Amino acid sequence: MKKPVRLRNGSLVGLDQIEVFTNEEFYSLAADHFAEGLRLLAYFAMNVSHEKHLFMLLADDENGQVEILRSKTKSHMLSLADKIPAVVWFEREMHEQYGIEFAGNHWLKPVRFSSAPERKGLPGVTDYFSVEGSDVHEVAVGPVHAGIIEPGHFRFQCHGEKVLHLEIELGYQHRGLEKMLFGAPYKNSRWLVETIAGDTSVGHATAYAINVENLAGFKVTAEAEIIRAVALELERLANHTGDLGALAGDVGFLPTASYCGRIRGELLNLTGLICGNRFGRGLVCPGGTGWNIPTGLKEELLKRMQTIEKDLIGAVELLWNNAGVMARFDDTGILPKEDAIAVGMVGLAARACGCGIDSRTTHSYGAWQRFKPVISTERSGDVFARASVRWKEIKESFRLIREMLKSRDGFSGEASVEIGELRPDNFAVSLVEGWRGEICHVAITDVNGKFRYYKIIDPSFHNWFGLALVLRNEEISDFPLCNKSFNLSYCGHDL
């Protein structure tokens, strides 16, 4: 048996170089490699004449490589769920999109209720996993929630106040975005990827740009890479700050909630200073960046950061010194490390369980090869750990941005030349550590160098099930706090 192809983050391979294994070889390679510590990045199907080709991407975090397993089927596969629990969502997705049956997956329920190829009901009006017995009751929450947030449906099976099981049903935000990239790049593609998850515009735009550049054989300048990295860290800072404030709000500690709400805005304004848009729209584009950071702007950013950091330390230190807050954060919503690994958690939620994965370091790319982040972890896997990892990362992001900005007088990354045609029949993968976690984009080109397939995996796609797990045996009243401690994307999942 041949060895599977391995890639580095941000590189590509000819589609014909990817070995097609028999189903049996595929199953055993996947299960063995997962057992050896590889991590599931993606698992998706693509139409190839009358068959479906399945691609499984596994991350080797120790060696910074991505392994690609490929197999094919007409319609029937075995489920790998008992060997790799993390595949469950992906198998459900493939069943919904391509009608593939996975024998052994107990319920191939749609994950998005997409209208293509055919609508199988609506989210919220389908069957749920349910618990029966005396005194067991069901609580339904959503899709329209109390606050200004995206829609999703949460179905709790409870015994008294205790949650026995939580089923998270999404799909309300499904816009058919992935499909809009088939046949691309189009003129709207670079703008479209910025809306995959609006709070992660920079992260997704970067992942997309890296794929396009690799397929075009285009190398962006070091200055452009730094502007992108600065923008990515500003995005992390703003969101982490907002989340710490929201966590404080959810336990009724209003000072930090109120200060962080404002400071988050100040951080968004820093991104606004660079490109005019608080969410970094138009800042990252294939070929470089849409905007520069000239010397004067650099000085202004550094100056404002100093004030913001001081205000933020004051606001957040209140949390750790308040016994009431700590009593609510500690031991609430615990996710054990072994469960986190089994279900394939990524990003800050994984790091809060002690998993040392951060694609800026473990699959280093761009500016991160020069400016190395320290991976922030905690061990307890509870709300406290997820809050604490955010705070550690905030401090680290401030350090990184300063170091990057101070490395030159100014930065000119503006894309001025056409990046050219994309290589036909190639397979490119990029991993970007967004503020929630690892963003994975896969681009496969056709004979004309257009996207024959484009796969987007927002970290939320991996992590929603983690939230469901931590609610087991928790009080239902702890749901808002647990939910906020993950703060996952609805549209990033639903695309």
Add this chain to the structure above:
Amino acid sequence: MLNILKTRIQQKYRTHSFPNAEPVLPANFAGRPRLDSEKCVPDCHKCASLCPAGAIEAKNGKISLDLGRCIFCRQCEKACSAGAIKFSQEYSMAVNSAQKLIVKDSEFELAERMRDDLLKMFGRSFNLRQVSAGGCNACEADTNVLNTPLFDLSRFGIRFVASPRHADGLLITGPVTQNMLLALQKTYDAVPEPKIVIAVGACAISGGLFRDNAEVSNGAANLFKVDLFVPGCPPSPWTILDGLLRLLDRR
């Protein structure tokens, strides 16, 4: 306790005196575009062909730009060497009807206050239910930010409430996905009459970048009578606040 008080003093009083003072927006902020067809090079149409949102129409030597579709990416401005399209710093751009979103060479009509009988009811206490129907969380975030101390929305008597039954209207974001249609309709129905509908962002106004995609319904205006259109992708919080205040006759 002492620490909390000390921090309170350090954090200072931060609420902006808007609308009595004007906000300072970043130099690169893309506000309401100004068009000047006089400057157009005949048969150029570069702006229209480049626009990723299909917001620009160029015919008979006249250009027009639909703010309801525009994502403010500035590609048209960049491409137009004649300078016929320029994005200003003007953040006020909310209007009362879809026709008024079309920017031409002439004047732009900003939103007017709501009807007198409605104003009497909602003028000093205006409660909104926000519904995201396929929004990417950018419009949602920049609406939510109005509750932070800088904007302090409640000082205008405007509040976002949890139940549609307590609301005087809906503020809708997103292109309205097929999967949210039912929930949005039910939420709308649950708001007592008379009610106000506000569409925030290009998606909610026209479907935005997702326009004519089978999974979406091209925004809220397709479903309900919309009283206030707030353009942007996402709109600046100042644009949203300005629109709300115009509706309440506070601007």
